Amino acid sequence: MIVYGDAERSEWSGTVRDDVVAGLCSLGGGEFGRTEHDAVVETFIRSGELLQGLADAELAQRGFDADSPLQERAAKLLLLLARLVDQSARGAPDMTQLAAAKALASSIPPDILLKTRRCEGYAHYALMPEAYLAAARASGLPPDTLVIGLRSIGTSLGALVAAALGAAPAITLRPGGAPFERRIRADPALLAGAAATGRPVAVVDEGPGLSGSSLAAAAQWLLDNGVRRQRIIFFCGHNGEPGSAASERTRALWAGIVRHSAAEHDVIRHSEGLERWIRPLVGIQLGPPLAFYSGSTPSRKQARDIRFERLKFIVKSETGTYLVRFAGLGALGRQKHADAVALEKAGFGPETIGLCRGFLVQRWVTGEPPDRMQPDFVTQLGNYLAFRARHFPDRQIGASPDVLREMSIHNVGVALGRDAAYAVAMRLLDLTEPGMEPRPVRVDGRLHAWEWLRHRDRIVKLDAVDHWAGHDLVGCQDIAWDIAGASVELGLGPAERARIMLAVARGGAAPRAALVDSLRICYCAFQLGLWTTAVAVDLWGQTINRRRAGLYAALLTGCSSSSVRRPGGKELTFRRRID
Numbered sequence: 001m002i003v004y005g006d007a008e009r010s011e012w013s014g015t016v017r018d019d020v021v022a023g024l025c026s027l028g029g030g031e032f033g034r035t036e037h038d039a040v041v042e043t044f045i046r047s048g049e050l051l052q053g054l055a056d057a058e059l060a061q062r063g064f065d066a067d068s069p070l071q072e073r074a075a076k077l078l079l080l081l082a083r084l085v086d087q088s089a090r091g092a093p094d095m096t097q098l099a100a101a102k103a104l105a106s107s108i109p110p111d112i113l114l115k116t117r118r119c120e121g122y123a124h125y126a127l128m129p130e131a132y133l134a135a136a137r138a139s140g141l142p143p144d145t146l147v148i149g150l151r152s153i154g155t156s157l158g159a160l161v162a163a164a165l166g167a168a169p170a171i172t173l174r175p176g177g178a179p180f181e182r183r184i185r186a187d188p189a190l191l192a193g194a195a196a197t198g199r200p201v202a203v204v205d206e207g208p209g210l211s212g213s214s215l216a217a218a219a220q221w222l223l224d225n226g227v228r229r230q231r232i233i234f235f236c237g238h239n240g241e242p243g244s245a246a247s248e249r250t251r252a253l254w255a256g257i258v259r260h261s262a263a264e265h266d267v268i269r270h271s272e273g274l275e276r277w278i279r280p281l282v283g284i285q286l287g288p289p290l291a292f293y294s295g296s297t298p299s300r301k302q303a304r305d306i307r308f309e310r311l312k313f314i315v316k317s318e319t320g321t322y323l324v325r326f327a328g329l330g331a332l333g334r335q336k337h338a339d340a341v342a343l344e345k346a347g348f349g350p351e352t353i354g355l356c357r358g359f360l361v362q363r364w365v366t367g368e369p370p371d372r373m374q375p376d377f378v379t380q381l382g383n384y385l386a387f388r389a390r391h392f393p394d395r396q397i398g399a400s401p402d403v404l405r406e407m408s409i410h411n412v413g414v415a416l417g418r419d420a421a422y423a424v425a426m427r428l429l430d431l432t433e434p435g436m437e438p439r440p441v442r443v444d445g446r447l448h449a450w451e452w453l454r455h456r457d458r459i460v461k462l463d464a465v466d467h468w469a470g471h472d473l474v475g476c477q478d479i480a481w482d483i484a485g486a487s488v489e490l491g492l493g494p495a496e497r498a499r500i501m502l503a504v505a506r507g508g509a510a511p512r513a514a515l516v517d518s519l520r521i522c523y524c525a526f527q528l529g530l531w532t533t534a535v536a537v538d539l540w541g542q543t544i545n546r547r548r549a550g551l552y553a554a555l556l557t558g559c560s561s562s563s564v565r566r567p568g569g570k571e572l573t574f575r576r577r578i579d
Contacts, residue, residue, distance in 0.1 A: 001414055001529035002407040005399055005473025007118045014110025016050045019043075019331075020077070021105045027084075028095040037088045038357065041129060042330040044081040045122055047105070048156030051078050053114030055151065055172050065173050065186035070108070075169035077104040078156065082129075082163035089130045119153035121206045122329040124471045126268060126311040126358065127237060129329075132157050132204070134265035135235060136164035143167050145200045145233075146192060150175060150214050154205040161204050161235055170204070173218060180211035180245045184221035195226030204235040208254075212242025216253040234259040274313065274324065274359065281354045281361050283319040291315075302450045303548040304541060305534035308471060314364065321364035322353065327465065329358040336360060336465040339442065342391060348384050348461050365460055367453035372490050377452075380459045381486060382503025385444075389479035389509035392442040398468070398475015401431045401438065407473065408525035415528055415553055424521060424556070431518045438478035439509065442468040445477075447486040474526060477519075479504060480511045484520040488527075488555065521556070528552040 023043030027036065051074040059065055080101045087093040121127030147170035149158020158170030171190050175182035194201050203218045215234055222232055239261045242250055267273045275285060291314040312325040327336040333355055340360060343349030351363040370377045399407070405428045413421030430436060445467030453460050468476050483504065487497050501511050531549035536542040 001533050002410050003472055003526070003529045003533055005403070005475070007398075007469075007475060009116050009118075009396055011053070011114050011116050012110060013050070013054065013108055013112035013114055016046060016053065016114060016116065017105055017108040017110060019046050020050060021102060024098055024102050024105065028098055036093075038329075038334075038355070040081070040084050040088045040093070041357075042334065044078070044085050044129070044159075045119070045156060045330040047074075047078045047081050048119070048153075048159065049116045050074055050105075050108065050114075051172060052151050052155045053116045054108075054112065055155070056115055056174060057112055059174055059185075063185065065184075065190065067171070067187070067190055071172075072169070073104050073107055075159070075172070077101055078159040079162055079169045080104070082156070082159035085129050085160065086133050086163050089133065117152040118332065118469070119156070119206075120471055121153050121237065122358075123332050123469065124308075124310065124326075124328070126326040127153075127206060127262070128267050128357070129156075129160050130267040131262035131265045132160040132235065133164045134267065135260045135262045136161040136202075138265070139165075139202075139233070139235075139260045141165055141200055141202060141233065145202050146194045147171070147202045147204060148173055148218060150203065150205040150218060157206065157235070158202075158204040161202055165202075173221075175214040175217045177217075180213050181247065182211075182213040182217040184217050186221065188225045191222075191225055191227065194231075195228075198228070198231060200231050200233055201227055202233045202235055206237040208236060208238075208240065208242040208246075210243035211245040211247070211250060212254060213246070213250050216242075216250040219253045219257060229256060230258075232257050236261050238263040268311070274357070275315075277356045278315065278324060278354075278359065278361055281356060282315055282322050283317040285315060285317045302448075303531060303534065303544045304536065305530065305545065306537055307535050310466065315361075322361055323350075323364050324359050324361050326358055327355065327360040328469070332469060333358045333360070335442075336469075339392060339465045343387075343461070343464055346387050346391075347458055348380075348387065349464055350455075350460055350462070360465075365453055365455050365462065367455035367460070369449065370452055370454040370459050372449060372452075373496075377459055378492075378496050378499055379503070381490070382500040383507075384461055385479060385482050385486070385500060386504045386507030386509070388444060388482065389441055389504055389511075390507045392468075394440045394442050394468070394476040396476060397438055397440045398477055399473045401436065403473065404428075404519075404522040404526075405431050407529070408522045411525045411529040411532075412556055415532065415549075416557060420556065424525070427521055428518055430514060431522075436512065436515050436518070438480075438515075440476040441479050441482075441509075443474075443477050443479065443482045444468075445470065445474060445482070445485065447482060448489045472526075472530070478511075478515060479509055480515040480519050481523065483511055483516050484523045487516075488520060488523055488552075524552045524555045528556060 026039055054074050055071055080097050084093055143166040145165050145167050147158050147162040147167050149155045149170045149172045151172055151174045155172045162170045173184055173186050177183045205215055207215055219232055234257055236259055310326045315322045315324050327333040337355035340352040344352050350365045353361040409421050409425050412424045444464055446463050451462050504511050531545050534545040536545050
């Protein structure tokens with residue numbers, strides 16, 4: 001099943017460079033506190049994207065990783081910012097290096113087309129830079145350690161390890177090849193004589209994941225170039241072994257390599273980390289400082305997939321009860337905070353208190369699920385989608401129409417067979433036709449019935465700011481995606497759908513009925529893949545998720561139009577349809 005996607009963006013180097021310079025210019029203006037630290041981290045992450053994009057651009061031209069004056073300048077800039085993150089986290093930032101950082105950033109040429117990638121750990125999984133800084137300090141490695149960061153996120157993680165060790169700027173390598181059998185293509189001169197001198201070599205990444213092959217590929221490249229196994233050290237995101245997709249060769253490479261895990265330095269829950277960070281926002285806390293929240297107990301109507309669960313806490317204070325959930329570090333978290341504030345002011349979302357260290361703080365909402373067939377609910381839904389279409393446009397589309405069509409054909413084929421896949425392929429021929437081009441919006445993407453509450457005198461939409469940037473392939477889409485999703489999840493009839501489309505049209509973003517129809521199929525196919533592969537916490541959760549997948553399969557079983565035309569003009573008739 002196709003569920004995940006590669007969130008790659010095309011950007012000019014000048015755009016990324018200017019963001020870094022703007023971030024540097026915003027620092028050093030006064031007392032250094034919570035919001036200033038967040039600004040340092042955001043600038044650091046953007047600088048990591050700059051180096052990642054430059055290195056990948058040169059790799060594409062050269063065919064292998066190698067050193068260059070351009071990468072050297074970008075790596076020095078990233079190391080300076082990593083040191084500033086370290087100092088800021090400890091409350092004593094040294095602003096004397098800002099001028100040098102601005103000069104390095106300004107030296108980057110503006111006309112290189114980059115492919116930048118959102119780092120999953122910073123965006124979805126609350127991977128905190130401070131944890132890698134602490135892991136590096138605890139390792140006891142000397143300053144002459146050669147640090148290698150694996151792209152994408154390892155680019156900036158490597159800089160953090162180098163900063164904590166007092167080492168030289170990290171080099172960055174891109175593991176390539178098959179997903180579970182990665183290989184490194186790089187100039188051995190990057191090792192700077194590490195094999196001959198016996199210097200330790202630290203390889204830094206977020207993994208291991210399903211296969212652990214990225215870190216294993218780096219280890220193999222080091223061994224092939226004369227670095228002894230006992231001089232190789234891994235810095236990982238967790239203590240676990242490579243996952244189920246790891247080959248015997250990969251497991252053999254991992255065996256015996258010293259590892260340091262960032263998970264051993266949980267800066268969120270240890271030393272009152274998160275509690276201390278958010279105290280200015282919520283007041284003095286009462287009772288247990290943090291209560292982990294994983295959502296309500298699954299019911300026959302609510303399914304859960306722990307792969308996409310965000311780190312969440314319930315916090316109680318003298319001023320009330322709050323939900324504190326990870327929204328993302330850097331610009332991503334800032335965008336979600338702005339969207340949450342806009343939704344609150346428009347009367348659609350809960351009260352938003354603030355953003356701190358990537359965590360969004362909102363007041364806890366209680367209430368009862370609304371009757372989905374009541375006129376006021378349909379009115380609120382239509383106004384809500386109209387608001388998103390009007391106020392949340394985005395520059396870049398997520399999955400393209402071609403990708404959505406391919407995903408739909410594949411998922412339906414896996415679940416329902418070749419005939420059903422062919423029917424879907426025919427139904428979606430017009431998805432890529434002229435006039436069907438999507439107008440990207442930061443969609444909700446999560447319009448299930450359990451995501452709404454009647455709170456006092458209004459209907460509130462919960463979980464409304466994350467899913468346009470989730471760890472899946474959908475991303476930003478036309479508002480037609482949310483109209484299609486709402487019609488499926490809420491069981492809306494033709495009259496309700498017409499009211500919603502009219503409300504969106506009145507808001508200035510007239511939806512196209514043909515696009516909504518096509519995206520209903522794509523939406524069901526995506527949800528089918530999502531819940532078929534969902535990971536539950538127990539057997540009861542697995543049963544619920546299978547039932548959920550079965551609902552989408554039942555809809556897709558009838559997804560053929562009554563009359564579709566094969567390329568070349570021959571008309572085919574199918575018995576079932578989705579409606």
